Amino acid sequence: MEGCDSCLPQSSLASPSQYPSVKVTGFFQADAGWFHQDAANIVAVGDIQDGADFRRARLAATGDVAENVGYNVEFDFGFPGRPSFMDVWLEVRDTAWLGDVKIGHFRHPIGLGGLTSVKELTFIERGLPFAFLPFRQIGAMTSGADEEAGRTWALSGFRFPTDAFGGQIGDNGGYGLATRVTQVIAEDSNGGVVHIGGAYSLIDPSNDAVRYRSQPEFFIAETGGAAFVPAGIPSSVPPFVDTGVIATNKSHLFAAELATTSGSFHAQSEFIHAMVNRFGGSTVGFSGVSAQAGYILTGEHRPYNRKAGVLGRVVPNSNFGKCGYGAWEIAGRWSMLDLNDADIRGGRLNTSTLGLNWYLNKHAKFQFNYIHAFLDSPVNGDSDANIFAMRAQVDF
Numbered sequence: 493m494e495g496c497d498s499c500l501p502q503s504s505l506a507s508p509s510q511y512p513s514v515k516v517t518g519f520f521q522a523d524a525g526w527f528h529q530d531a532a533n534i535v536a537v538g539d540i541q542d543g544a545d546f547r548r549a550r551l552a553a554t555g556d557v558a559e560n561v562g563y564n565v566e567f568d569f570g571f572p573g574r575p576s577f578m579d580v581w582l583e584v585r586d587t588a589w590l591g592d593v594k595i596g597h598f599r600h601p602i603g604l605g606g607l608t609s610v611k612e613l614t615f616i617e618r619g620l621p622f623a624f625l626p627f628r629q630i631g632a633m634t635s636g637a638d639e640e641a642g643r644t645w646a647l648s649g650f651r652f653p654t655d656a657f658g659g660q661i662g663d664n665g666g667y668g669l670a671t672r673v674t675q676v677i678a679e680d681s682n683g684g685v686v687h688i689g690g691a692y693s694l695i696d697p698s699n700d701a702v703r704y705r706s707q708p709e710f711f712i713a714e715t716g717g718a719a720f721v722p723a724g725i726p727s728s729v730p731p732f733v734d735t736g737v738i739a740t741n742k743s744h745l746f747a748a749e750l751a752t753t754s755g756s757f758h759a760q761s762e763f764i765h766a767m768v769n770r771f772g773g774s775t776v777g778f779s780g781v782s783a784q785a786g787y788i789l790t791g792e793h794r795p796y797n798r799k800a801g802v803l804g805r806v807v808p809n810s811n812f813g814k815c816g817y818g819a820w821e822i823a824g825r826w827s828m829l830d831l832n833d834a835d836i837r838g839g840r841l842n843t844s845t846l847g848l849n850w851y852l853n854k855h856a857k858f859q860f861n862y863i864h865a866f867l868d869s870p871v872n873g874d875s876d877a878n879i880f881a882m883r884a885q886v887d888f
Contacts, residue, residue: 511556511557511558511559512555512556512557513555513556513557514553514554514555515553515554515555516551516552516553517551517552517553517554517887517888518550518551518552518887518888519548519550519611519885519886519887519888520546520548520549520550520570520885520886521546521547521548521549521610521883521884521885522544522545522546522547522883522884522885523544523545523546523547523616523710523711523712523881523882523883524543524544524881524882525542525543525544525710525712525729525879525880525881525882526542526879526880526881527540527541527542527729527877527878527879527880528877528878528879529875529876529877529878530875530876530877532872532873532874532875532876533865533867533875533876533877535872535875536732536867536869536871536872536875537730537731537732537867537877538730540728540729540730540877541712541728543712543728544712545570545711545712546569546570547570547616547711547883548568548570548571548610549568549569549570550566550567550568550569550570550578551566551567551569552564552565552566552567552578552579553565553566554566560584560585560586561582561583561584561585562582562583562585563581563582563583564579564580564581564583565580566578566579566580571656572656573655573656573657576656576657577597577628577656577657577658578597578628579596579597579598579599579628580596580597580598580658581594581595581596581597581598582594582595582596583595590634591634591635591636591645592634592635592636593632593633593634594632594633594634594635595631595632595633596630596658597628597629597630597654597658598628598631598633599627599628600625600626600627600628600629600631600633600648600650600668600670600693601633601635601646601647601648601670601671601672601691602625602626602670602671602672602691602692602693602745602747602764603621603622603624603625603691603747603749603762603764604689604747604749604751604760604762604802605618605619605621605622605760605762605782606618606622606625606627607672607800607801607802608802608803609802609805611805611885611887612803612804612805612806614758614784614786614821614823614825614847614849615709615784615823615825615845615847615859615861616709616710616847616859616861616881616883617709617710617711618709619709619762619780619782619784619825619827620706620709620780620782620827620828620829620841620843621747621762621763621764621780621781621782621827621829622706622780623704623705623706623780623829624704624745624764624766624778624780625693625745625764626650626652626653626668626670626693626695626745628654629650629651629652629653629654629660629668630650630651630654630658630659630660631648631649631650631651631668632648632649632650633646633647633648633649634646634647634648635647637798637799637800637801639798639799641676642675642676642679642685642687642798643673643674643675643676644672644673644674644798644799644800644801645671645672645673645674646670646671646672646673647669647670647671648669648670648671649667649668649669650667650668650669650670651666651667651668651698652666652667652668652695652696652697652698653697653698653699660698661698662698662699663698664698664700665696665697665698665700666696666697666698667695667696668693668694668695668696669693669694670691670692670693670745671691671692671693672689672690672691672747672801673689673690673691674687674688674689674749674801675687675688675689676796676798680754682754682755682793683753683793683795683796684752684753684754684755685751685752685753685754685796686750686751686752687749687750687751687752687796687801688748688749688750689747689748689749689750689801690747690748690749691745691746691747691748691749692744692745692746692747693744693745693747694742694743694744694745695742695743695744695745696741696742697740697743700739700740700741700771701737701738701739701740702735702737702738702740702743702768703734703735703736703737703738704733704734704735704766704778704831704838705731705733705734705735705831705838706731706732706733706829706841707729707730707731707732708729708732708841708843708863708865708867708877708879709827709843709845709861709863709865710729710861710863710879710881711729712728712729732839732841732865732867732877733829733831733838733839733840733841733867734831734838734839735778735831735836735838736836736838738768738770738776738836739770739771739772739773740768740769740770740771741769741770741771742769743766743767743768743769744766744767744768744769745764745765745766745767746764746765746767747762747763747764747765748762748763749761749762749763750762751796751802751803753793753794753795753796753803755793756787756788756789756791756792756793756794757785757786757787757788758785758786758787758794758803759783759784759785759786760783760784760803761781761782761783761784762781762782763779763780763781764779764780764781765777765778765779765780766778766779773834773835774834776833776834776836777833778829778830778831778832778833778836778838779828779829779830780827780828780829780830781827781828782825782826782827782828783825783826783827784823784824784825784826784845785823785824785825786821786822786823786824786847786849787821787822787823788806788819788820788821789819789820789821789822790808790809790817790818790819790820791809792806792807792808792809792819792851794806805854806819806821806849806851807819807851807854808851808852808853808854811852811853811854812850812852812853818850818851818852818853819849819850819851820848820849820850820851821847821848821849821850821851822846822847822848822849823846823847823848823849824844824845824846824847825843825844825845825847826842826843826844826845827842827843827845828840828841828842828843829841832870837870837871839867839868839869839870840867840868841865841866841867841868842865842866842868843863843864843865843866844863844864844866845861845862845863845864846861846862847859847860847861847862848860855886855887855888856885856886856887857885858882858883858884858885859881859882859883859885860881860882861879861880861881861882861883862878862879862880862881863878863879863881864876864877864878864879865877865878865879
């Protein structure tokens with residue numbers, strides 16, 4: 493078959509196969525934090541201790557086993573489980589009707605912040621709406637992108653809830669789906685874009701329960717995940733807002749997002765609303781919103797990732813060293829999470845964050861965040877906390 497060598501059995505090819513291929517990757521994020529609380533905040537959440545910790549420490553192997561079949565096997569040594577499953581999947585690319593098909597344990601398609609790589613976050617943590625996301629679960633997804641038109645789509649089905657090792661059992665429901673579409677609605681010749689997107693997720697948990705809670709955008713140690721986890725490892729940064737366990741038939745998530753990048757400026761915002769159909773009670777709704785902006789002082793441009801529909805990585809024009817100072821960026825964000833509705837009084841949290849980022853090169857950076865948390869507790873009233881946080885990150 494002339495011109496179809498790629499379709500012949502490997503034994504009939506003259507040159508040895510390049511598959512399977514493998515590349516070892518990894519990264520770590522080392523954090524330190526200092527806390528100052530007013531008296532009311534100490535009463536509401538406890539006396540938070542200063543500390544340092546490895547937020548993430550990951551190793552992965554990624555590659556291809558054929559021209560159109562890839563894989564990723566990644567574990568984190570800083571999460572509960574130690575090590576815990578992260579992105580563990582195989583992917584069949586460019587199928588006729590389903591686009592790219594992924595099967596395994598991975599991030600499901602909802603939430604602009606949730607789908608942005610943790611290695612490329614403007615701030616140390618994602619915004620407060622992240623608390624609602626199903627995030628990584630075991631399942632299957634079909635997705636695609638028309639990069640020229642600036643359009644992406646994805647649809648996934650998954651088992652829920654998945655544990656730290658990628659496992660899930662239960663015959664009382666235990667299923668979910670998520671879908672997301674994005675579109676570039678304006679762009680210029682210098683790489684500037686305006687992006688909009690929407691997403692939806694339906695979850696029927698096998699344990700008939702959901703729980704939403706969140707810390708004020710900084711963690712020392714882990715609590716087992718931001719959402720849906722009824723118990724976890726103790727943390728020196730306790731959740732400021734918490735619905736408690738809600739007996740649930742089904743939950744629905746609705747998300748909207750907006751982002752732009754132009755020259756050295758970039759910004760993004762998202763809104764997520766959760767509707768929880770309770771057993772023996774009325775349907776309750778909770779909301780989260782965040783808005784952020786950044787400006788790169790040294791003139792670099794934050795690119796737009798057309799395949800994933802998210803903002804990408806800042807790469808310095810000159811690396812830190814004898815000939816350069818790397819890239820410097822300032823940023824600000826406001827986030828809100830409201831977990832009050834009907835008889836569920838989980839509290840309302842607002843955070844204002846100022847950030848300074850120093851990108852030494854493409855693969856190493858330091859981040860400095862000042863976070864002011866405003867807590868409105870139904871039990872203890874209003875209180876405030878100030879957090880000074882630092883991160884050192886390197887990836888390879």
